[in-house]
Amino acid sequence: MNKNRKRLQTLQVLENRELLTVNYLELAGFSGGIEQANAIHVADFDGDGIKDAIAGSSRDIVLLSGAGNGSFESPAIVATADSVIRSMDIADIDGDGDMDVAVGLDSARASQTATVTISWFRNNGSGQFTKAQDVAQSDIAGFVDDLELTDIDGDGDQDLLVTARHSNLIAVFRNTNAQGSFGAAQTVTTQFVDPRAAHAVDFDGDGDLDVVGTSSSSNTNALFWLRNQGNASFAFVESVNPGEVPRFLDAGDLDGDGDADLAVPLFDGNRIAIVTNNNGAFGNMRNIDSNTIGPERTKVVDFDQDGDLDILATADTQGTVTWYRNTAGNFSRIVVSANTEQASSMDVADVDNDGDLDVLTTSQFAGQLTLHRNNGGTSFTDVPLSADNAFGAKKAITADIDGDGQLDFVGIGAFDNELAWYKNNNGQFTQQSVLFDKPGLPDPSFWWDIDVADLDRDGDIDVVTSEPTGDQIVWYENNGNGTAWNRHTIGEDGVGTLHFGLGDVEGDGDLDIITNHFYQGRIVWYENDGQANFDTTHDVAAVDSFAVIHIDLADLDQDGDLDVITGVNSVYSSPHVTWYRNDDGRFRNVGSIWTASSVRQSGVHDVKATDIDGDGDMDIVAATYENNASDVIRWFANNNGSVANTSTVIADDIFYVPSILTEDMDGDGDVDIVTQGYTANTVQWHENTAGQFGNASKVLVADNLAGVGDLIAVGDLNNDGRMDVVVPTREDSRFAVFVAEQERSNGDFNNDSIFDSDDIDALCRQVAQGSDNLFYDVNGDNSVSQSDVMFWLTQIVGTVVGDSNVDGVFNSGDLIQVFSAGEYEDNIVGNSDWSDGDWNCDGDFDTADMVAAFAFGGYSAAALPAAAIPTTNAAASTLDATAVASVMAELGSSDSNKSEPKGVTEPARLSVELTNPKRLA
Numbered sequence: 001m002n003k004n005r006k007r008l009q010t011l012q013v014l015e016n017r018e019l020l021t022v023n024y025l026e027l028a029g030f031s032g033g034i035e036q037a038n039a040i041h042v043a044d045f046d047g048d049g050i051k052d053a054i055a056g057s058s059r060d061i062v063l064l065s066g067a068g069n070g071s072f073e074s075p076a077i078v079a080t081a082d083s084v085i086r087s088m089d090i091a092d093i094d095g096d097g098d099m100d101v102a103v104g105l106d107s108a109r110a111s112q113t114a115t116v117t118i119s120w121f122r123n124n125g126s127g128q129f130t131k132a133q134d135v136a137q138s139d140i141a142g143f144v145d146d147l148e149l150t151d152i153d154g155d156g157d158q159d160l161l162v163t164a165r166h167s168n169l170i171a172v173f174r175n176t177n178a179q180g181s182f183g184a185a186q187t188v189t190t191q192f193v194d195p196r197a198a199h200a201v202d203f204d205g206d207g208d209l210d211v212v213g214t215s216s217s218s219n220t221n222a223l224f225w226l227r228n229q230g231n232a233s234f235a236f237v238e239s240v241n242p243g244e245v246p247r248f249l250d251a252g253d254l255d256g257d258g259d260a261d262l263a264v265p266l267f268d269g270n271r272i273a274i275v276t277n278n279n280g281a282f283g284n285m286r287n288i289d290s291n292t293i294g295p296e297r298t299k300v301v302d303f304d305q306d307g308d309l310d311i312l313a314t315a316d317t318q319g320t321v322t323w324y325r326n327t328a329g330n331f332s333r334i335v336v337s338a339n340t341e342q343a344s345s346m347d348v349a350d351v352d353n354d355g356d357l358d359v360l361t362t363s364q365f366a367g368q369l370t371l372h373r374n375n376g377g378t379s380f381t382d383v384p385l386s387a388d389n390a391f392g393a394k395k396a397i398t399a400d401i402d403g404d405g406q407l408d409f410v411g412i413g414a415f416d417n418e419l420a421w422y423k424n425n426n427g428q429f430t431q432q433s434v435l436f437d438k439p440g441l442p443d444p445s446f447w448w449d450i451d452v453a454d455l456d457r458d459g460d461i462d463v464v465t466s467e468p469t470g471d472q473i474v475w476y477e478n479n480g481n482g483t484a485w486n487r488h489t490i491g492e493d494g495v496g497t498l499h500f501g502l503g504d505v506e507g508d509g510d511l512d513i514i515t516n517h518f519y520q521g522r523i524v525w526y527e528n529d530g531q532a533n534f535d536t537t538h539d540v541a542a543v544d545s546f547a548v549i550h551i552d553l554a555d556l557d558q559d560g561d562l563d564v565i566t567g568v569n570s571v572y573s574s575p576h577v578t579w580y581r582n583d584d585g586r587f588r589n590v591g592s593i594w595t596a597s598s599v600r601q602s603g604v605h606d607v608k609a610t611d612i613d614g615d616g617d618m619d620i621v622a623a624t625y626e627n628n629a630s631d632v633i634r635w636f637a638n639n640n641g642s643v644a645n646t647s648t649v650i651a652d653d654i655f656y657v658p659s660i661l662t663e664d665m666d667g668d669g670d671v672d673i674v675t676q677g678y679t680a681n682t683v684q685w686h687e688n689t690a691g692q693f694g695n696a697s698k699v700l701v702a703d704n705l706a707g708v709g710d711l712i713a714v715g716d717l718n719n720d721g722r723m724d725v726v727v728p729t730r731e732d733s734r735f736a737v738f739v740a741e742q743e744r745s746n747g748d749f750n751n752d753s754i755f756d757s758d759d760i761d762a763l764c765r766q767v768a769q770g771s772d773n774l775f776y777d778v779n780g781d782n783s784v785s786q787s788d789v790m791f792w793l794t795q796i797v798g799t800v801v802g803d804s805n806v807d808g809v810f811n812s813g814d815l816i817q818v819f820s821a822g823e824y825e826d827n828i829v830g831n832s833d834w835s836d837g838d839w840n841c842d843g844d845f846d847t848a849d850m851v852a853a854f855a856f857g858g859y860s861a862a863a864l865p866a867a868a869i870p871t872t873n874a875a876a877s878t879l880d881a882t883a884v885a886s887v888m889a890e891l892g893s894s895d896s897n898k899s900e901p902k903g904v905t906e907p908a909r910l911s912v913e914l915t916n917p918k919r920l921a
Contacts, residue, residue, distance in 0.1 A: 006068025023741040030429045031734035032389025037362035039088035042349035043099045046127030056085030068350030079129040082116040091149035091158040094180040098123045114305040135182045150200040170198045172232045188234045193217035200250040200259045204280035211304040214246035222259045244269030263311045265295035288331040295316035314343035336380045341366040365415040366440040367391040368474045388432040391416035397463045398715035399452040403480040407715040414444040435485045456532035459564040466497045486530035490534040503553035503562045506585045521545035539589045544570040547664030554609030554618040557641035567604030575603045593645040602626040610662035610671045613691040623657040631657040658710035681705040757835040758841030764841035774893045800858025811860045
């Protein structure tokens, strides 16, 4: 399940306008284990005589190889289906003696109009699977909720009994040749709306397999059976309304009278019921449990191996696995597990070889596989079989949660209902720590917004969320290192808090919270009393009810307090961007700076305040759209407290930008704009060049992502001074980490296609500054030093120290040039560059440079006319031909083997063969 690492190359521009190539390296981030898990089965799949487990994980079929003692290897992908696996069964489909797999898929989750919905995968005998046949597509059978392999026609091979909920279809696909070639669908029934389950059982005792099933539409709930008339032809016999929604039933002789009774989970009735078989007709319905909340599935099995059939049940809502022990037809309730979130599918087998039966379950949207080890009697132990996950990863934000000096990130999973933080362990993010796990079914809108800040002023980072299904703002108090959290709610019930902003509204040194009340049509701020109590609510403005409002805070009018910026989406009026001036905690509507041309098909996806043009005041950036077109990222300039109602377009070619981030991505001192394309599945940033943007400024961080989330995060994750990106991807349920790496230059640092003194000057500046910018590491030793200068001269350009005009030779022309510059020992610190004679990169032209040049041994002439050397200035001594001759005599310009004089910090010669001078065309 490991994801491949990949690099994406982009461009980065620094303050001195030297062009850099940035490499975004995709790290593993956090990818967890299992995604949507709807089915699990136990058998020996790899032919070693030991029971294994196989399960569905979203689109993947994963194998857990067993050790025979109850332990399993981590789930490994052995096949991938065309869409999300909704149902699964196992049998020897092709008659070769090993267990194959058939899957029913969720066509509603696929993008194509006609998608494969039933497939089977052939086992090669060692647990390796290849697709053998696509049995049906969505135009025949959509959303296959239940699938069973059984010999429905009595010819000795395995057929498929399929329940396609959205097609109102129960059908049989017959195995036509005993080798797994399935024919066309043969309809069992279409008379029930939203059928959920179908099970083959000899209900009338005539020796062939009939079909019992359930349906659960909004109008009719039904329990029914159809008689097998031969050749997979069925006739309707009977249906009853059980009163509540029936789910996935099972059958067996529960009362010991020799016929098959039904064990029925009634989901919204919180009941497990038995329907007895009265000579091939439905008999009495008897409740055996009325306190299991949201039962999902039953399984009839002699669990305690005492000779009669018991019932196992999973409860999705309650998160329980329960055993109902049969004692002479009476059933006692024994809890197998009280902590199996969203418990759904199950299987039973003795996987630890201790003589009793264990239970394996899936947690559907929580994405977990669990072994419930039978300890004997009525004692069980939950053993996780899959790692933590982030099913439906949706939002991310960076912060140093544990105070160790490294940026971690906080993330939200939309389908597993988890708010968690992920520790940065030197660039590894494998440790997930859950702040809050909402019980029950998936609720993608449970968390609407998220931010991080020290709300209680205790020196650590707390987490703030809006939870509109609870209609409140919630903050999670950090104990200091992220190992424990206290959950606090803010505000009233029933108001519908959505987006919010954090800021010190009244200037008392603590952070207040600004949000909108969706149902009441208000923007309010909750006052922090300094102890992180938010009991006082103040109004900011009255707005339309049912308006979704994005919020940010900044001092727009430069009066020392925070104003409120809003992007309003209303069903009653045109979307608009508006700001409210803060006058001592009371707010005044200054007016809209942008209004959509129509109410419908237009809106504001986000607003942010930032100083785009570097003039010291806060501008506004907004992602707006009209007529369902691509988003326009707009910049509204602030001119000394007056925000323009005309905008500069930053970008207009990305459809649906759910959030804007404002960060200096290229380290040039100004703010760039980071966006994600929700439908294009891209992440990019828009380079700010002195307030100039445009689509050409877009720098791609990542593309072809598997469903980018609606909030990405930016921060320096590896403390290298460059901004990295965390991207939640909902379809493969991971948080991808893209680390900005600098590609090493080829030596043409300003990218003008010429190797010249501008390039060596740029390199010398980095050396003098002690830079660790690996763009300048031309010799590849992971540092920037004089060694890179020597490499640039000798290996890239093919010249020598002293070649001030970089023409490939050190001669009298170079000496004339440097002495003409008049900077030799002028006592002005740092005023010289390479062309002025600074050949040792210390910023000055002095004797040390002359020594370094002549010590290198590359001078090409024996003498220099004295008249050709001007004096430097009145204060400096005159360096004449005699002085030059003295230096040359001391060092020996023609002797390249002279030892290095004292004071020369870089080796004067390299033990490398010089190449010919190179030029770029």
